[in-house]
Amino acid sequence: MALQLQNPAIDIIQLEGGLILAPTPLHLLVSDAYRYLLGCSKAIQHLAKMTLASSSVTIDPEDVQDRIQGITKFLNSRFPVIVLKQLSNTYGTTPMPESFPGYNLSQPTPFLDLPSLERQKWRLQFYLDVGLCNLYLRATTDRAISIFAFFLHVTIINELCHVVMLVFSTEPTVTKFRGYQGMEDNPLGLNRHGVSVEQGESGDSMENVMIGGDVVLLIPKGQVMGSCDPNTAAVDVGVICDDGMRVIGSSPYLSEIASGKWDRISTQLPQPIPSYLAHSRTKISQYPPSPSSSVSPDTVTVENDPDLLVINPDRFLLSGAGQTDYHARVAGMLVSVRAATGRPDLVAVLSSSTGLAPGEKR
Numbered sequence: 001m002a003l004q005l006q007n008p009a010i011d012i013i014q015l016e017g018g019l020i021l022a023p024t025p026l027h028l029l030v031s032d033a034y035r036y037l038l039g040c041s042k043a044i045q046h047l048a049k050m051t052l053a054s055s056s057v058t059i060d061p062e063d064v065q066d067r068i069q070g071i072t073k074f075l076n077s078r079f080p081v082i083v084l085k086q087l088s089n090t091y092g093t094t095p096m097p098e099s100f101p102g103y104n105l106s107q108p109t110p111f112l113d114l115p116s117l118e119r120q121k122w123r124l125q126f127y128l129d130v131g132l133c134n135l136y137l138r139a140t141t142d143r144a145i146s147i148f149a150f151f152l153h154v155t156i157i158n159e160l161c162h163v164v165m166l167v168f169s170t171e172p173t174v175t176k177f178r179g180y181q182g183m184e185d186n187p188l189g190l191n192r193h194g195v196s197v198e199q200g201e202s203g204d205s206m207e208n209v210m211i212g213g214d215v216v217l218l219i220p221k222g223q224v225m226g227s228c229d230p231n232t233a234a235v236d237v238g239v240i241c242d243d244g245m246r247v248i249g250s251s252p253y254l255s256e257i258a259s260g261k262w263d264r265i266s267t268q269l270p271q272p273i274p275s276y277l278a279h280s281r282t283k284i285s286q287y288p289p290s291p292s293s294s295v296s297p298d299t300v301t302v303e304n305d306p307d308l309l310v311i312n313p314d315r316f317l318l319s320g321a322g323q324t325d326y327h328a329r330v331a332g333m334l335v336s337v338r339a340a341t342g343r344p345d346l347v348a349v350l351s352s353s354t355g356l357a358p359g360e361k362r
Contacts (some may be wrong), residue, residue, distance in 0.1 A: 015084045026133060029149060030082060033156035034075070036210075036260040044068050047161060051168035071164055074120050080163050081125040084133055091217070092155045092226075094126040094162035111166070115337065119167045126159035128152075131225040133215075139230045146258035148230060148248055151237050153260070154207060154215045161206045196290045211262050213241030244270030311348040 013020040013027065020026065037043055048067035052059050072336050087093060097103055097111040111119065134157070137147035207215055219225065220234040228235060236249035246268040248257055253264035330348050 013082045013084065018269060020084075025137065029136070029152055032157055032260065033153040034079070034150075034160070035263075036153060037157050037160060038072060038075070039260075040210060043157075043210050044071065044205065045069060047164055050161070050205065051165060067168065070120070074164070074167060075160070078120065078123045080160070081123060083125055083127045084130040085127050086131065087127060087129040091129040091132045092126060092159045094124070094159050094166065096166070097124060100125075116168055122167070124163050124166060126163060128155065128159070135228070135230040135235075141231045143233075143249060143254065144231045144235070146254045147235065147237050149258040150248065151215065151217055153258075154211065157206060157210070158204070162251065191290070195330060211239055211265060213246070214241040215239055218247070239265055241270065241292060242272060245273045246270050 013024075013030075029338055037047075045064060045068065048064045048071060049059055051067055051071070052063055101221075103111075107114075118175065132148075136145070136152055139145045139148050174241075204214055207213065216238050218236045218238050219228050220232065233249070236247050239246045239248065247266060248254060248268065251257060251264065251268050253261070253267065257264050309325055
């Protein structure tokens with residue numbers, strides 16, 4: 001039997017100070033994400049262990065079960081308020097309660113210094129990027145709806161982990177709980193005593209447990225979430241894992257993935273992780289990446305060698321001076337090679353001469 005929400009009333013979603021009244025597609029999306037989290041045994045156990053890890057070297061199984069009951073009761077009775085707002089370089093974040101209007105007047109004690117039982121009485125909140133939510137609401141194809149449903153489910157679960165950690169743990173997430181190792185270093189954060197310490201990332205760690213890697217949104221080069229068309233085939237979601245990147249948009253099980261059957265993702269063949277994701281500090285990755293300064297923005301002469309040209313299909317214009325059908329065919333072949341190799345940064349270096357006699361056609 002599907003897990004039933006005992007109380008949300010996932011009733012409060014705010015936008016620009018106003019309320020979005022239930023039910024809407026966003027309310028249903030949040031409800032589904034909540035069910036996926038609580039209905040996944042390994043996920044809720046992992047969340048309980050993360051809250052206990054900062055205060056205990058060894059974790060007793062009975063403590064885990066008690067904590068699961070506490071987390072479930074808290075989320076059922078104090079499900080966080082969701083605020084849609086424009087965010088920078090992220091698609092979700094969980095603010096400290098000290099940032100709430102009037103907090104210092106009603107409660108002068110820092111939130112993390114309160115006993116956990118006191119913190120459980122608070123209804124916290126998390127933010128979702130309004131541009132991301134709008135992409136989901138503007139999606140009209142089955143593929144686009146499924147892609148953004150999955151991505152928002154993961155984002156919501158990520159933020160729910162942060163809310164739970166604020167309520168049940170008094171220290172930053174320990175460093176062993178984090179996302180895919182190649183994506184980011186341990187960030188620094190302040191503990192409750194104001195000391196800078198390395199910390200893990202509970203939301204990314206949960207992605208690893210539930211999905212098997214870090215989830216990234218892939219959007220067309222040169223576009224931002226607010227302006228891209230969610231229904232284009234160029235928009236996709238990738239899962240970065242140990243053996244490469246699995247892109248879900250082409251999965252025959254996409255509708256099942258969007259319905260919470262995330263084990264289906266492992267059936268996708270992994271691709272090489274593009275170099276521009278290796279050191280990403282953001283969850284929003286342009287696909288393909290914008291040309292770097294080392295890559296020609298068009299068909300241009302290579303420095304110190306006027307006999308060579310660089311063909312970059314990202315910016316190739318057949319009407320460019322000196323360009324021929326041959327150059328256009330090279331650009332077309334490069335597109336195929338990039339797709340086959342997982343290297344969206346490849347360019348072609350050619351002789352500026354066609355090697356043909358006057359009037360001869362290639």
